Amino acid sequence: MSKILLLVTSTLLLHTSCDGQTPFAPVSSANPWKDDYRAVARMESYRAWGTYNVHDPSCKKLGDYYYMYSTDAIFAENRREAKEKGVPLGYIQVRRSQDLVRWEFLGWAFPVIPDEAVQWVHRHADGKGATNIWAPYVVQHGDTYRLYFCVSAFGRKTSYIGLAEASSPEGPWTQKGCVVKTNNSSPMNAIDPSIAVDATSGRWWMHYGSFFGGLYCVELDPATGLTAKPDDHGHLVARRASYRVDNLEAPEVIYHPALKKYFLFYSYDPLMTTYNVRVARSDSPEGPFFDFFGRDVSDTTNNFPILTAPYRFDGHPGWAGTGHCSVIRRENGDFFMLHQARLSPHNVMMTLHVRQLLFTPDGWPVASPERYAGATPRRFGKADLAGEWELLRIVEPARERALEAGQVLWGEGALKKNECNQSFHAVLAESGEVEGMGAWSFSAENQTLTLTMGEETIENIFVLAGHDWEREQETVLLCGLDKRGRSLWGKRIK
Numbered sequence: 001m002s003k004i005l006l007l008v009t010s011t012l013l014l015h016t017s018c019d020g021q022t023p024f025a026p027v028s029s030a031n032p033w034k035d036d037y038r039a040v041a042r043m044e045s046y047r048a049w050g051t052y053n054v055h056d057p058s059c060k061k062l063g064d065y066y067y068m069y070s071t072d073a074i075f076a077e078n079r080r081e082a083k084e085k086g087v088p089l090g091y092i093q094v095r096r097s098q099d100l101v102r103w104e105f106l107g108w109a110f111p112v113i114p115d116e117a118v119q120w121v122h123r124h125a126d127g128k129g130a131t132n133i134w135a136p137y138v139v140q141h142g143d144t145y146r147l148y149f150c151v152s153a154f155g156r157k158t159s160y161i162g163l164a165e166a167s168s169p170e171g172p173w174t175q176k177g178c179v180v181k182t183n184n185s186s187p188m189n190a191i192d193p194s195i196a197v198d199a200t201s202g203r204w205w206m207h208y209g210s211f212f213g214g215l216y217c218v219e220l221d222p223a224t225g226l227t228a229k230p231d232d233h234g235h236l237v238a239r240r241a242s243y244r245v246d247n248l249e250a251p252e253v254i255y256h257p258a259l260k261k262y263f264l265f266y267s268y269d270p271l272m273t274t275y276n277v278r279v280a281r282s283d284s285p286e287g288p289f290f291d292f293f294g295r296d297v298s299d300t301t302n303n304f305p306i307l308t309a310p311y312r313f314d315g316h317p318g319w320a321g322t323g324h325c326s327v328i329r330r331e332n333g334d335f336f337m338l339h340q341a342r343l344s345p346h347n348v349m350m351t352l353h354v355r356q357l358l359f360t361p362d363g364w365p366v367a368s369p370e371r372y373a374g375a376t377p378r379r380f381g382k383a384d385l386a387g388e389w390e391l392l393r394i395v396e397p398a399r400e401r402a403l404e405a406g407q408v409l410w411g412e413g414a415l416k417k418n419e420c421n422q423s424f425h426a427v428l429a430e431s432g433e434v435e436g437m438g439a440w441s442f443s444a445e446n447q448t449l450t451l452t453m454g455e456e457t458i459e460n461i462f463v464l465a466g467h468d469w470e471r472e473q474e475t476v477l478l479c480g481l482d483k484r485g486r487s488l489w490g491k492r493i494k
Contacts, residue, residue: 023383129153211406214239247406267323275323304485369489
């Protein structure tokens with residue numbers, strides 16, 4: 001094993017062990033829902049799809065609720081059965097929640113795919129595609145809610161980003177026309193829209209794109225929500241070297257007011273298997289964006305840090321497809337990332353994951369190792385950390401596959417050997433020893449843990465209270481970045 005130095009910083013509430021009382025120990029707590037949702041997979045069960053069948057989520061706090069809009073990708077989809085039972089498929093799934101844990105499925109945003117989008121795609125894709133709506137994104141402008149969406153043909157650059165508006169987050173929606181459209185002669189692909197507003201000037205920017213040519217950014221007119229200049233496609237923001245093989249998509253740009261930085265979250269690799277989230281940052285919402293090592297992400301280098309990737313903790317089959325995220329900031333200043341994940345080993349059931357995001361002193365986000373379940377924040381003492389831990393390193397895929405249009409080939413939907421990040425165990429003894437590996441120390445004042453194993457040093461790792469989904473208990477979690485921009489996750493299990 002390598003050496004790990006864990007510095008953990010946190011702004012959590014006071015916990016009893018800091019006052020010399022009984023040290024914290026993991027406490028049994030049932031999961032809010034089951035991960036396997038075959039029992040409610042039938043078309044008529046859609047009202048029970050709270051966190052199920054979530055693909056390409058976009059979330060915003062609008063009024064009293066967090067509203068989430070997503071691609072209408074459905075496990076065990078049966079269009080004949082849906083038609084017989086009056087279930088409308090293909091038109092943007094809509095959910096809402098008050099706590100980011102319990103989600104109510106409201107239905108679908110649109111009654112049909114807009115005719116203008118269908119005509120554009122069919123005309124430029126030999127009559128193919130335009131069978132559902134992808135990757136919606138919601139933003140508020142005054143008293144109006146704007147819903148951006150895309151219609152495309154798989155494996156082609158024939159795509160259409162449209163805009164609809166409503167006076168309520170729940171609709172009804174009125175179509176406002178095309179924002180950007182592309183065809184096979186375009187250098188980019190008009191999918192996966194995301195809106196960023198300049199905190200100083202108020203200028204609007206839309207990021208979009210895919211493995212075809214990379215991610216682009218175009219200025220919008222705030223008054224209309226459409227491009228500021230007619231037929232403008234904007235400028236390149238991020239790309240990869242072999243774009244037909246090395247997938248890149250799903251931009252999401254958020255502003256951190258304390259850091260005064262704009263963060264570009266985006267996804268690498270095939271969505272069914274090794275999908276993973278990277279992040280870059282900039283002083284401006286339109287870029288340029290730079291990675292963990294100061295490299296401009298518009299070059300052709302693989303960029304870091306990496307926040308999520310396929311993983312498996314003990315007692316669970318694991319997760320693949322952990323990408324295409326939405327990031328929100330709550331009223332108290334806490335950040336959360338919402339992304340899709342696919343239940344292994346078959347990777348066909350899509351479930352919402354919500355993770356807390358924390359920012360290191362160097363100004364980089366790290367994601368919680370466990371899904372958010374509403375755990376009460378607390379402050380920890382040294383005695384709380386003594387025990388057995390399960391640790392996991394989030395790193396990039398160790399192998400390359402033959403891909404088509406940036407995705408896995410048919411029949412290759414399961415993870416292969418070494419594509420899933422596996423955990424290992426370490427015991428933090430009360431004496432300050434990491435049994436058989438090294439040593440550890442903890443500063444209660446700074447909430448800083450130092451863990452040494454081998455020769456690697458990792459600093460500024462966060463400790464937080466959270467829910468252990470695999471063991472169904474409340475426990476202590478840790479997360480951070482190593483010096484190579486790879487994430488470290490951990491949880492106390494005993």
